Amino acid sequence: xxxxxxxxxxxxxxxxxxxxxxxxxxxxxxxxxxxxxxxxxxxxxxxxxxxxxxxxxxxxxxxxxxxxxxxxxxxxxxxxxxxxxxxxxxxxxxxxxxxxxxxxxxxxxxxxxxxxxxxxxxxxxxxxxxxxxxxxxxxxxxxxxxxxxxxxxxxxxxxxxxxxxxxxxxxxxxxxxxxxxxxxxxxxxxxxxxxxxxxxxxxxxxxxxxxxxxxxxxxxxxxxxxxxxxxxxxxxxxxxxxx
Amino acid sequence: xxxxxxxxxxxxxxxxxxxxxxxxxxxxxxxxxxxxxxxxxxxxxxxxxxxxxxxxxxxxxxxxxxxxxxxxxxxxxxxxxxxxxxxxxxxxxxxxxxxxxxxxxxxxxxxxxxxxxxxxxxxxxxxxxxxxxxxxxxxxxxxxxxxxxxxxxxxxxxxxxxxxxxxxxxxxxxxxxxxxxxxxxxxxxxxxxxxxxxxxxxxxxxxxxxxxxxxxxxxxxxxxxxxxxxxxxxxxxxxxxxxxxxx
Numbered sequence: 001x002x003x004x005x006x007x008x009x010x011x012x013x014x015x016x017x018x019x020x021x022x023x024x025x026x027x028x029x030x031x032x033x034x035x036x037x038x039x040x041x042x043x044x045x046x047x048x049x050x051x052x053x054x055x056x057x058x059x060x061x062x063x064x065x066x067x068x069x070x071x072x073x074x075x076x077x078x079x080x081x082x083x084x085x086x087x088x089x090x091x092x093x094x095x096x097x098x099x100x101x102x103x104x105x106x107x108x109x110x111x112x113x114x115x116x117x118x119x120x121x122x123x124x125x126x127x128x129x130x131x132x133x134x135x136x137x138x139x140x141x142x143x144x145x146x147x148x149x150x151x152x153x154x155x156x157x158x159x160x161x162x163x164x165x166x167x168x169x170x171x172x173x174x175x176x177x178x179x180x181x182x183x184x185x186x187x188x189x190x191x192x193x194x195x196x197x198x199x200x201x202x203x204x205x206x207x208x209x210x211x212x213x214x215x216x217x218x219x220x221x222x223x224x225x226x227x228x229x230x231x232x233x234x235x236x237x238x239x240x241x242x243x
Numbered sequence: 244x245x246x247x248x249x250x251x252x253x254x255x256x257x258x259x260x261x262x263x264x265x266x267x268x269x270x271x272x273x274x275x276x277x278x279x280x281x282x283x284x285x286x287x288x289x290x291x292x293x294x295x296x297x298x299x300x301x302x303x304x305x306x307x308x309x310x311x312x313x314x315x316x317x318x319x320x321x322x323x324x325x326x327x328x329x330x331x332x333x334x335x336x337x338x339x340x341x342x343x344x345x346x347x348x349x350x351x352x353x354x355x356x357x358x359x360x361x362x363x364x365x366x367x368x369x370x371x372x373x374x375x376x377x378x379x380x381x382x383x384x385x386x387x388x389x390x391x392x393x394x395x396x397x398x399x400x401x402x403x404x405x406x407x408x409x410x411x412x413x414x415x416x417x418x419x420x421x422x423x424x425x426x427x428x429x430x431x432x433x434x435x436x437x438x439x440x441x442x443x444x445x446x447x448x449x450x451x452x453x454x455x456x457x458x459x460x461x462x463x464x465x466x467x468x469x470x471x472x473x474x475x476x477x478x479x480x481x482x483x484x485x486x487x488x489x490x
Binding site for chain 2: 021022023025026027029030031046047048051052055107108109110111112113114115116117118119
């Protein structure tokens with residue numbers, strides 16, 4: 001008896017084997033989303049958005065560990081020297097993470113993503129918020145560690161001094177990265193602007209920590225963040241016209 | 244009509260990539276032919292709602308893609324294979340197709356079955372759990388086709404889909420195209436005239452951003468009788484129309 005005859009003997013005539021196989025394949029190949037992805041899916045009410053969030057380059061484990069290591073080193077330097085290094089490096093670190101969240105140079109399937117029902121602008125927004133939140137939490141932990149080590153000043157002033165500048169730097173890197181369609185350009189713009197601000201603060205007041213301690217700068221930081229967010233929003237519209 | 248475009252123009256700075264194209268088409272396989280730089284890819288990117296036109300109007304699946312709500316609805320029913328398919332090297336074939344099924348907002352309960360069906364249709368069942376970085380160029384092209392058809396699209400846009408496929412795969416792909424064209428509008432951009440002859444019910448030929456011919460493959464072939472250059476009748480029609488457009 002050959003194989004075909006054997007199959008005929010064991011398979012009822014009304015069974016569609018290819019359909020059965022597709023059912024088996026669907027079960028075998030299906031990926032079980034992790035706990036984090038399921039949580040994100042429930043929060044965002046979109047499994048696609050949750051999956052897109054978890055593929056963010058600057059949320060991958062290696063990147064998160066590197067960010068934590070830089071901020072931990074900053075916390076150690078802060079507690080040894082008394083200079084708020086965490087406050088000075090947190091905006092730069094977070095801005096770099098934001099620039100590497102999404103874009104044509106970072107996302108290999110960006111062209112395809114731009115034709116999807118889950119809009120690329122929404123993906124960018126969710127990824128940017130997630131990266132910002134993670135960096136804020138890590139920065140808060142580093143600041144708290146520095147305060148616990150005996151740095152003068154209230155926990156609130158040491159902690160929140162850098163949050164507003166970090167918002168401005170993140171918005172700037174996001175705007176530059178989306179306009180130039182290059183994460184590198186975003187990082188360069190953010191780091192350059194932050195360095196210039198720190199140096200300008202030093203030349204004006206004699207203290208290079210003035211950029212995170214002078215409350216008069218809060219309004220300009222917020223204005224910069226708002227303007228840059230508007231630019232990023234404009235730059236991520238469906239391209240039209242002559243560009 | 245699933246695709247209705249009128250006077251569509253697209254500029255990139257000073258370069259006029261698409262120059263006032265009018266086109267209407269319904270279900271079937273539509274071949275978009277033309278030499279390199281003719282504007283085929285730009286036209287396809289506009290139809291895929293990746294970029295908007297500089298001037299003119301588009302209606303896709305009866306909706307205006309300029310507005311957010313209709314654009315989102317079009318994208319749910321759209322399949323698109325770009326000319327250069329970027330991919331995540333760490334994803335498996337099934338994961339990649341599933342990712343785009345989710346981004347197309349398919350109902351989550353039906354995604355696994357749709358992924359299995361799409362992967363089998365492009366004959367990649369044996370590689371479903373293989374990482375994309377381990378696949379050949381032809382296999383990656385088929386992965387791209389699988390993600391494009393996973394949602395059973397009503398409008399399917401394929402940019403050079405047979406690039407990198409071996410002859411056997413190309414024959415199987417043409418069969419798949421004919422099958423898909425029974426229900427959907429399939430627009431295939433290619434510079435391989437034999438693909439058009441074998442699979443398309445309608446064909447347009449673009450040159451310098453304009454459509455210089457629109458008809459059936461038989462009509463294009465007829466334009467080359469006694470004229471044109473090429474080994475096959477359709478190639479002679481292609482070259483005759485191009486020569487006439489440029490004269």
